[in-house]
Amino acid sequence: MVKILSSIFLKGVDKTTEAGRRLYGMLCSLLGIGLNILLFAGKLTAGTLSGSIAITADAFNNLSDAGSSVITLIGFKFAGMKPDTKHPFGHGRIEYISGLVVSFIIVIVGFELLISSIQKIKTPEELAGNYPVTIIILVASILIKGYMFFYNHKVGKEIDSAGMKATAFDSISDCAATLVVLISVIISALTGANVDGWFGAAVSLFVLFAGFRSAIETIQPLLGNPPEEEFVKNVEATVMSHSVVLGIHDMIVHDYGPGRVMMSLHAEVDGKGDIYAIHDEIDVIENELRNKFGCEAVIHMDPIETDNEITNKYKDQVVELIKTIHKDATIHDFRMVPGPTHTNLIFDAVIPYEIKAAEENIKEDICKLIEENCKDCFAVVMIDRPYTTI
Numbered sequence: 001m002v003k004i005l006s007s008i009f010l011k012g013v014d015k016t017t018e019a020g021r022r023l024y025g026m027l028c029s030l031l032g033i034g035l036n037i038l039l040f041a042g043k044l045t046a047g048t049l050s051g052s053i054a055i056t057a058d059a060f061n062n063l064s065d066a067g068s069s070v071i072t073l074i075g076f077k078f079a080g081m082k083p084d085t086k087h088p089f090g091h092g093r094i095e096y097i098s099g100l101v102v103s104f105i106i107v108i109v110g111f112e113l114l115i116s117s118i119q120k121i122k123t124p125e126e127l128a129g130n131y132p133v134t135i136i137i138l139v140a141s142i143l144i145k146g147y148m149f150f151y152n153h154k155v156g157k158e159i160d161s162a163g164m165k166a167t168a169f170d171s172i173s174d175c176a177a178t179l180v181v182l183i184s185v186i187i188s189a190l191t192g193a194n195v196d197g198w199f200g201a202a203v204s205l206f207v208l209f210a211g212f213r214s215a216i217e218t219i220q221p222l223l224g225n226p227p228e229e230e231f232v233k234n235v236e237a238t239v240m241s242h243s244v245v246l247g248i249h250d251m252i253v254h255d256y257g258p259g260r261v262m263m264s265l266h267a268e269v270d271g272k273g274d275i276y277a278i279h280d281e282i283d284v285i286e287n288e289l290r291n292k293f294g295c296e297a298v299i300h301m302d303p304i305e306t307d308n309e310i311t312n313k314y315k316d317q318v319v320e321l322i323k324t325i326h327k328d329a330t331i332h333d334f335r336m337v338p339g340p341t342h343t344n345l346i347f348d349a350v351i352p353y354e355i356k357a358a359e360e361n362i363k364e365d366i367c368k369l370i371e372e373n374c375k376d377c378f379a380v381v382m383i384d385r386p387y388t389t390i
Contacts, residue, residue, distance in 0.1 A: 021159035032069035092257015106211030113204035120197030173210030271303030
C-alpha cells in the first residue's frame, strides 16, 4: 500500500534527500493513523458486544497508536523547518522527541490496561457475542499490524527515522498482544472458561515492554550516543586516503537529527611541509567529507615531527607505557622540550571510559610511569576520553 500511495503522491521524490525522507515519513504516519482508527473501531465493536476487557483494551491500544502516528506526523513536519537564529542547527532532533512521546503514550496505555485487567480478574464477567466475527476481526488486526510493522521498519530504516522505528516496534508488539487476545477468545469459545482478565494482563505487559524498549532507543540520540563504528571507519579511511594526512585523532560527531550532522577532527601533518599547500588539501578533504557523508566537517591541523629519531624513540616508548594502563589507551600531539636538567614529554593521553579513576589520578599514574622508565624526563599530560567507539 505504501508503494502504491508513494507512486501516486510522491512520484519522483528521492527518499534519501532531507525533503524526501520527510515526505515519506509523513505519508507513512497518515497511513498509520487511518489503519489504527479502522482497527480501533472494529475491536471496540467486538469488545463491546462480547464484554471482553482484553479486546476492549486492545482496541484502545490501537487508538493510542493512532495518536502516536499523529505525534510522529507532527515531528516530521517540524523537523523539516529550516535553521533559524534560535536553532542554528535546525529542528531535526524533534523527531527523537516525537519518538520519545510515542514511547511514553505506549507506557501509559500499558499501565491503564494492566489496572483494568486486574479488576477483571477480581470480578470476572461472562463473555457474550458472536465468536466467529470476533475471531475474524482479531485475525485481520494481526495481519494489518504485521503489515504496519513491515512498512514502518523498512521505510524507517531507509530514511533513518527514530519515530518510525519506535512505531514499528509498537506494531510488532501489537501483533503479539492481539494474538494473546485471540487465544483467550478461542479458549472461551471452546471451553467456556473465563480467562479474559488474565489474558488482558498479558496484553498490558506486552504493551509496557514495547513502550520501555522504544523509550530507551529514542533517548539515546537525545543524550548524545557515539557515531556508528562503520561511519567512523569510513571517515577515517576517507581522510587517511590523502597522503598529506599522517594520522587523525579527537574525532567528534554531533548529531542534531537526520541530515544535521556536525563533525570535527584533528589531522596530523608534516610540520616541515608547505602550510599553504597542506591547508588547501585539508579544504579538499573537508569538502569530500561534506559531499560523501552529508555532514559539516571541520579539520584542525596538528603539525608533527616525522624525521627526528630521538623524538620517535621516546614516542614509541611512551606508547608502550600508556598501554600498561589500558590496552586501548593511545597518545597524540607528542613533542619534546629538552632542558639543561630534564626533558619534558608533552602529549595527550586518550584513556577509555572503562578506567573509572579520576583524571587527576590517571595523570599522576602516567607521570610516575614516565619518570620511572624515561631517564631525566617529566610528563606534561592532558587526559582525553574517546568520543568514538573505535
